[in-house]
Amino acid sequence: MSSATRSELGSEAAVERWLRAYRQMLSIRAFEERVNDLYTRALMPGLAHLYLGEEAIAVGVCEALNRDDYITSTHRGHGHCLAKGAAPDRMFAELLGKEAGYCRGKGGSMHIADPATGNLGANAIVAGSVAIATGAALSAKRLGNGRVTVCFFGEGALGQGLLYEVMNLAELWKLPVLYVCENNLYTEYTHYEETTAGEIPGRAAAFGIKSETVDGQDVRAVYAVAAKFVAGARRGDGPGFLVANTYRYHGHHVGDISREYYRPKEEEQHWKTERDPLKLLGSWLLKQGLADEAVLARIAAEVNGQLDAAVQFAIAAPYPNPEEVDKDVYA
Amino acid sequence: MPDRELTFAQAIREALIEEMRRDSSVCIFGEDVAEAGTPFKVLAGLVEEFGSERVIDTPISEAGFTGIAVGAAMTGLRPVVDIMFGDFITLTMDQMANQAAKVHYMSGGKWKVPMVMRTTLGATRRSAAQHSQSLHAWFSHVPGLKVVLPSTPRDAKGLLKTAIRDDNPVAFFEDKMMYRAKGPVPQEEYTIPFGVADIKREGRDITIVATSSMVQVALGAAGLLEKAGISAEVIDPRTTWPLDEKTLIESAQKTGRAMVVDEGYGRYGVAGEIAAVIAEAAFYDLDAPVKRLGAMQVPIPFSPPLEDLTVPTEKSVFEVAQELCR
Numbered sequence: 230m231s232s233a234t235r236s237e238l239g240s241e242a243a244v245e246r247w248l249r250a251y252r253q254m255l256s257i258r259a260f261e262e263r264v265n266d267l268y269t270r271a272l273m274p275g276l277a278h279l280y281l282g283e284e285a286i287a288v289g290v291c292e293a294l295n296r297d298d299y300i301t302s303t304h305r306g307h308g309h310c311l312a313k314g315a316a317p318d319r320m321f322a323e324l325l326g327k328e329a330g331y332c333r334g335k336g337g338s339m340h341i342a343d344p345a346t347g348n349l350g351a352n353a354i355v356a357g358s359v360a361i362a363t364g365a366a367l368s369a370k371r372l373g374n375g376r377v378t379v380c381f382f383g384e385g386a387l388g389q390g391l392l393y394e395v396m397n398l399a400e401l402w403k404l405p406v407l408y409v410c411e412n413n414l415y416t417e418y419t420h421y422e423e424t425t426a427g428e429i430p431g432r433a434a435a436f437g438i439k440s441e442t443v444d445g446q447d448v449r450a451v452y453a454v455a456a457k458f459v460a461g462a463r464r465g466d467g468p469g470f471l472v473a474n475t476y477r478y479h480g481h482h483v484g485d486i487s488r489e490y491y492r493p494k495e496e497e498q499h500w501k502t503e504r505d506p507l508k509l510l511g512s513w514l515l516k517q518g519l520a521d522e523a524v525l526a527r528i529a530a531e532v533n534g535q536l537d538a539a540v541q542f543a544i545a546a547p548y549p550n551p552e553e554v555d556k557d558v559y560a
Numbered sequence: 561m562p563d564r565e566l567t568f569a570q571a572i573r574e575a576l577i578e579e580m581r582r583d584s585s586v587c588i589f590g591e592d593v594a595e596a597g598t599p600f601k602v603l604a605g606l607v608e609e610f611g612s613e614r615v616i617d618t619p620i621s622e623a624g625f626t627g628i629a630v631g632a633a634m635t636g637l638r639p640v641v642d643i644m645f646g647d648f649i650t651l652t653m654d655q656m657a658n659q660a661a662k663v664h665y666m667s668g669g670k671w672k673v674p675m676v677m678r679t680t681l682g683a684t685r686r687s688a689a690q691h692s693q694s695l696h697a698w699f700s701h702v703p704g705l706k707v708v709l710p711s712t713p714r715d716a717k718g719l720l721k722t723a724i725r726d727d728n729p730v731a732f733f734e735d736k737m738m739y740r741a742k743g744p745v746p747q748e749e750y751t752i753p754f755g756v757a758d759i760k761r762e763g764r765d766i767t768i769v770a771t772s773s774m775v776q777v778a779l780g781a782a783g784l785l786e787k788a789g790i791s792a793e794v795i796d797p798r799t800t801w802p803l804d805e806k807t808l809i810e811s812a813q814k815t816g817r818a819m820v821v822d823e824g825y826g827r828y829g830v831a832g833e834i835a836a837v838i839a840e841a842a843f844y845d846l847d848a849p850v851k852r853l854g855a856m857q858v859p860i861p862f863s864p865p866l867e868d869l870t871v872p873t874e875k876s877v878f879e880v881a882q883e884l885c886r
Contacts, residue, residue: 299635333668342667349634350667354658360627361659367628368635371587371613378631391654394624401619557669558703560727 280308282478285506287312289451299378301358306351314346321543356389366406385416403467413477433470445473476500563744571713575720590642627655633675643679660729661704682735689859694823711775718752735773755802763793781877819851826854
């Protein structure tokens with residue numbers, strides 16, 4: 230967008246797009262803050278891996294997708310699901326194990342899936358969904374339905390052999406799939422440089438897959454590159470590989486609080502103050518005159534109200550009946 | 561119409577051809593499945609009829625193409641993946657046990673995974689420890705998977721057609737030593753439902769439950785037992801999941817004695833599970849403990865005289881049965 234002309238920036242569609250992106254990133258931010266709150270107040274069972282700090286990637290990529298395009302997600306998947314169109318109330322209901330959740334409470338935080346928004350499912354096995362995403366791309370190509378699949382994964386998945394098996398196949402068969410590697414620097418509690426030999430884009434290059442590395446805190450940059458790859462995949466150009474450099478504000482999961490042994494607080498502070506995706510987009514919108522403080526404040530108020538209501542819905546929602554326990558084992 | 565004689569391999573090929581003609585979403589992928597028709601030639605001629613869009617050669621990436629089948633099955637295709645040797649299912653275990661088996665349940669019943677994994681089992685092909693195992697117990701353990709073990713050409717065809725039409729992930733194990741075995745197969749269209757055991761031979765004195773090629777071994781042993789004055793009933797469950805517990809239990813209650821013959825390892829296996837099902841339900845009708853007969857608990861050796869010691873035979877089944885009926 231940096232090379233866009235003034236009129237393009239000011240076009241109604243562009244204004245709408247970046248205000249929508251702002252609202253969506255803010256929704257994810259507000260969602261995850263409430264997850265943290267629910268969890269620490271012992272209202273949420275299980276595990277919670279927060280996407281705080283990485284919002285621009287899910288939103289920038291999904292902004293380039295149609296509703297019937299597919300995504301696969303990860304254990305850190307709330308942002309992907311919301312960006313693809315999931316409703317916060319049914320998301321929270323799933324996180325609390327309630328019948329009204331996307332998976333009737335049987336999946337939980339790490340397994341949100343929703344055919345209505347093309348979400349093939351979040352996956353709690355690292356790299357567990359890379360083959361599923363590639364298979365969905367195979368279907369789309371065979372059936373000729375023009376759908377593209379985006380496969381989100383963290384840099385931790387680079388250690389799994391399955392990823393390279395399916396990247397090989399995706400390029401051989403020219404499948405419409407975009408691999409999005411979110412490099413938040415930490416593979417659980419270990420800096421990725423301690424776990425990753427060579428360069429990340431070199432992995433794509435080895436298979437002849439086109440790749441680009443992008444500032445994952447800049448939603449406009451993410452969108453621009455994702456849109457290019459998605460359009461190419463839809464045209465039949467085959468797979469793409471997008472490396473988005475980002476940062477995980479919180480720990481590996483909500484319980485990972487004392488983190489100084491693997492990363493300094495100053496580093497966290499730097500990303501939060503200097504590289505925050507919401508601040509970056511917000512100040513750009515203001516600078517370009519596409520929004521004023523009042524507009525952004527109104528969006529924030531609307532989002533916070535909506536998310537508070539979603540939490541209340543989930544808390545009030547009933548648990549599944551006991552007879553649900555052995556339903557849906559087989560179709 | 562009278563039945564024809566087909567080999568086990570021909571029956572499987574015919575099932576695939578019929579289902580691929582019936583439903584354009586059925587496709588095959590695996591190593592050397594197209595022009596090569598697999599090393600066992602089970603798929604010979606399929607790529608010529610259905611094209612390389614539907615009969616797809618893959619790299620040697622069992623986990624990769626199995627997982628791709630899961631994703632493809634969720635989104636409109638009905639893949640039949642070919643895992644050349646059953647020993648290689650270990651490479652696919654996460655995609656089968658953690659993904660395929662759980663997608664339907666984890667999504668609250670929204671996504672389905674209508675896929676079939678065809679693979680092999682069985683020793684005595686002189687293929688040594690990594691090409692000879694019978695690992696169907698591994699998949700039988702996991703809720704969400706169905707597991708099929710045909711023992712005749714007729715069953716193989718009817719069960720494979722059912723597997724392809726099923727909306728769940730199905731593992732279909734073929735004993736590679738049976739591919740050339742012949743048997744009657746109906747001319748007309750038919751399918752065989754899962755979870756329905758077949759009484760292969762009726763008898764009064766002992767129930768022999770057997771799976772896959774062990775059914776033929778058990779039938780041979782039943783012939784020997786007959787000469788010794790013992791009437792053996794041979795039952796083939798045909799699917800380990802769903803399992804037709806009722807037929808197995810009723811037979812054991814009738815005969816008062818039961819043994820289970822399965823080519824998987826004897827410990828923690830299919831034979832043990834079926835023996836427990838019978839013992840739990842028919843205990844007070846039994847005159848003897850339920851016996852298990854499985855593969856010897858060693859990695860399958862290469863040397864032929866050693867390998868032959870590791871699998872149940874007509875003789876060993878006969879001896880165990882005779883002992884039970886003493």
